[in-house]
Amino acid sequence: MDMRPDPLVMMTTQAPTHATLSAPTKVAAKNVNVFYGAKQALTNVSVEIPEKSVTAFIGPSGCGKSTFLRCINRMNDTVDSCRVEGLIQIDGKDIYDPALDPVQLRARVGMVFQKPNPFPKSVYDNVAYGPRIHGLSRSKAELDQIVEQSLRKASLWEEVKDRLSDSGTGLSGGQQQRLCIARTIAINPEIILMDEPCSALDPIATARIEELMEELRKNFTMIIVTHSMQQAARVSQRTAFFHLGILVETGSTSDIFTNPVDKRTQDYITGRFG
Amino acid sequence: MTDITAGGVSAPLRRVEFDTPAAKARLRGRYRSEARFKSYGIIALCIAATFLIALLASIFSRGIPGFFQHYLVTEVLVDAAKIDPQGKGDAATLRAGDYTAVARAALAEAVPGVEGRQMKKELNSLLSSGAGDALREQVIANPSLVGQRIKVPLLLADEADLFLKDSGTKLLVLSETRGIATPSAKTGEITILVGANDFADDIAVVKAELKALAASIDETVALRKERGATPESLDSLVKEAVELRRRYDAAATSETLDSKTASRLVAINGGIVKIKEMSPTSVKGEVILPLKSTDDAAPGTWGIRVYETPESNRNLNDLGVTFLEELKAKGLVESQFNFAFFTRGDSREAELAGIQGALVGSILTLLVTIGLCLPIGVLAAIYLEEFAPKNWITELIEININNLAAVPSIVFGLLGLAVFLNFFGMPRSAPLVGGLVLALLVLPTIIIASRAALKSVPPSIREAALGVGASKQQAVFHHVLPLAMPGIMTGTIIGMAHALGETAPLLMIGMVAFIVDVPSTLSQSATVLPVQIFLWSDLPEPAFKMKTAAAIMVLLAVLFVMNGLAIWLRKKFERRW
């Protein structure tokens, strides 16, 4: 693993940071550039994300916040034309190290998507999928326990406990999204990435997911991409503002929303654009 | 959030481990199965490619020789006595002339000294029955050739042609030094005496052949017994093996050669003698090519020729082989590209059979097909895509079209037979009916392709046209249809390629007749290329197998061009909206 300081890091303009980090850093990115073919989607993104808290990425559409999120569990590997440069570390280890296996990485960094995407299998099998492929359970009873626990943590247990063998695609949108969260929790990742998890949901389902995030941050480091500034303000402790592929500003959520340093951030949160 | 509190009571969820040896082994296992799964796909594609290559290799290796034909290229005396005895010189007389006799005379000149009815017949059978056809055309075009000697290629018969294309026999020349040989005469049945035991070795070889033959008969008998053949049916085979063994066991004084063993001939004093009986010190045989003298032949000036394939396993007998070898030695045999393959109709003689009739039949049939199914298909697609109301009739039509696309083609043949031939009384074997049946067959394909092409034209085009006051039909015919045309043409070409390769429905409506003439109207009897292929493939002559493969190559080439055209059209006019 390459731990030498990159000379470029020193030269780039660091996005202004408000407060010193209270918790230890879980994810650190240095000078990340992402290209789709010849088009550059992210330029020199450097950020540190603290452990066991919710960090929100905000910004107008196409600003690269989702792209950056997908770099953290290397989902971008599945896109042929995508190329990632720079350094992203989790617990100080480079996740783009060729020796590191993306399958391992994704077991540690879970992800919840914009549109609920339960597998066309039963509720039980959806949740049991991760433990099964990673060999987390030694017996059926243990697997049952994992499924139940995960569903409880995703506050879905009471609603589906009588229909665990029904298809996961038959649930309502909000339930489907919580099922996807339960599926992610089942392998107990260290980090959970959420890519606009509430954009396809109604306000009530959104509220339940937001409550859930509040609970989950006790055990998980969470990063959420959101369109809604209100949501960022409600659920996150820290916020990063992206604009045109550049990380403009990062800081504690209250600072970003009350006292932004950068003019662009200010314009965005006051609704001048976006 | 009571759920979570309740969950929190039990043990926390386990985290995925990757650093323990067990976890590492597990991960390795998962990647092995990944690699295995991926390799299945590669293997499947490779097998599919192998199939294709095997198919093409098999067709090409058989078909390429089919495009070539061997000719006897020699000086021909265009004998006025045979062609135009009265010296009239008009085209009708010239056409009626006996050009076969002219060709045969030229052949006799090329292989002099062949005597006897049987021998002459064998010699003449080397020439095709149509050997004089090209000469006839030449003479009709230029009557002044009568009476002259000209060099023309004379078509050889299919057996001779096949022999020359190396599916005949292996020729062995044994020229190890032997003693002086003395032939008893120049022609007819003769005896050749040699000094020492010159033929003792040859007799041993023949006996070995007899033994091997007996052994192979035994094997056949055993195999047939196993398959449940009755002992009576095997009787003659068993007897034959016993007889062969008896000959093998007999003393090596004299041995008769027959058509079951390799043929042996003596080349001596400029002539060739086919051995019929062999003893260590002499051979008896029949002269095929006359000897120049009965002088003693010195050691080294004479030898034995062996045709390894027994005569009974060959299409060309010893006489034919000997004559051909003689012609070849004189440099009179030439292989030429067989243009006639493209300019002749079908024939019972493989060397005369061509595909022009089938090609023209295919073209006429496809003209009917495209003339019907292009307008009908496009108009139907326009109706369904642009005008059809959403009701059960439309749905019925759509389901119908989709199902029709998957109905077996032979069922369309039944339709053609029952409705077009028997109900409407249309002529059998005619390109008109063939085209009708194929049009119905490919109509669903064209409708589906045209609908896809129409659908790909964005609604903004229609709206723009309607916006300037065009009627719906004007919008469709003036704006949408021209934009969809490349897609429609691509679909049509692919549909036509499909129709061109279709065989089964045409068999049903009688396009399987043996038709020599090239058809010129839509109601004449005709056949088409794939049916011609089917007909030829059924014939027993090996030369027709070659022709079949050659015709397949033509068919594949046409299909290749058509599909290439479709791809080119698609690429050229492909438009992203």
Next chain:
Amino acid sequence: MAGWYALVVVALMLAGFALARGRAQSIAGGDYAGMHSLPSYHGLYTASLAFIPALLTFLIGSQIAGYLATHSAVSALPNDIQSDILRQGAALREVVNIVRGGPVGSASAEIQSAAASYSSTLFAAQWITLASGVFIGLAGLSWGLSRISMNFRARNSFEKMVYVLLWICATIAVLTTIGIVFSVVGETYRFFFDPAIKGKPTVGEFLFGTDWNPQAAMRADQGEINTAYGFLPLLVGTLLITVIAILVAGPLGLFSAIYLAEYASPGVRAVAKPILEILAGIPTVVLGFFAALTVAPYVRGWGEAFGLNVASESALAAGLVMGMMIIPFISSLSDDVINAVPQSLRDGAYAMGATKSETIRQVILPAALPGIVSAFMLAISRAIGETMIVVMAAGLAANLTFNPLDAVTTITVQIKTILVGDQEFDSAKTLAAFALGFVLFFVTLVLNFIALKVVQKYREQYD
């Protein structure tokens, strides 16, 4: 005569267009904007009014003329020929042959007089048809001309006619299906229930009989004794070859599709896709030739090397090549359904740390299953209906066997064998072919219908 008809139709069309357009132009006097329809629409409208009735008259008239001519020929024939349907048919064929300019040759005096009456009736009827067609066409033309005015909505009227034409074209597919049903169902009904047909089986004998021997029915002296129309051997033969084909093509096609859709780089796809497309474009008669001449001897040689008893026209050889034909079919259909599985499902699985093959096997294939099943059903229907490969590579012997090394025969082979060559339309043997065609049509129709419905449902699910 067809030439005259065509000439009249084209002349009416051109005349109608030119006259009506000229008249409309003169009425408008240059003020086209004030006219409801452009002059050329008036032209098109009148042209249609002129040629459509004439065309219909010719189509109907020529059929009537043919019927009348046949009728007059029959009535000119001696009574004994008239009463025997078979002899009457033969005589009529001879008559038509003579009329079409064939050699008069050895035709009897009766036939010649029938031919004379045939041709005179035909001549008269055709000229009457031509005259009435011209008259009706001209009537339509003048009516069209009389309607031209500033306010006449010629465009709308013409477009209505075009609409009807479009509708007629769209219904031709339905007519085709009706034609198929009419031809196979009618003859099949006669095969089972027409009392005039000798040697026919009952429905039960047909469906459950284990002997198929239609050739014996040809020889009148053997009568009904050797006639056997047991359908089971054909069914078993067809299924045996189909199963072999699917066993070959199923895994190969599916794995090819998976590899192409999920793994292959653009370079590999650029090579592999054309290979499959070429394979798909090879005519079945070529595959049949390959099966009979290359694969069958090869299979036989291999079998014999292992001491097995292989027929020279084994089901295995035909099935292998049929499988080869179906590979591209299954792979392209499966490729479509795999590509239709939404990316979000793949993302979900990858995000859980699944490998690519785990994602495919546990998420994509279950999601695509309905589509893949219907691809297989369409492939089975294609294999059952395929004719040329089995005609050339499978045998004629109707063996009731499940051994792939034996020779078997199939439904399509028997249809082809019975119907190629001369056939009498009233023998049980010929009708048997239509009964087989009915079975074939029915089975493939059901398979296709279900498969297409499943695919449709599946598409809707992910749209």
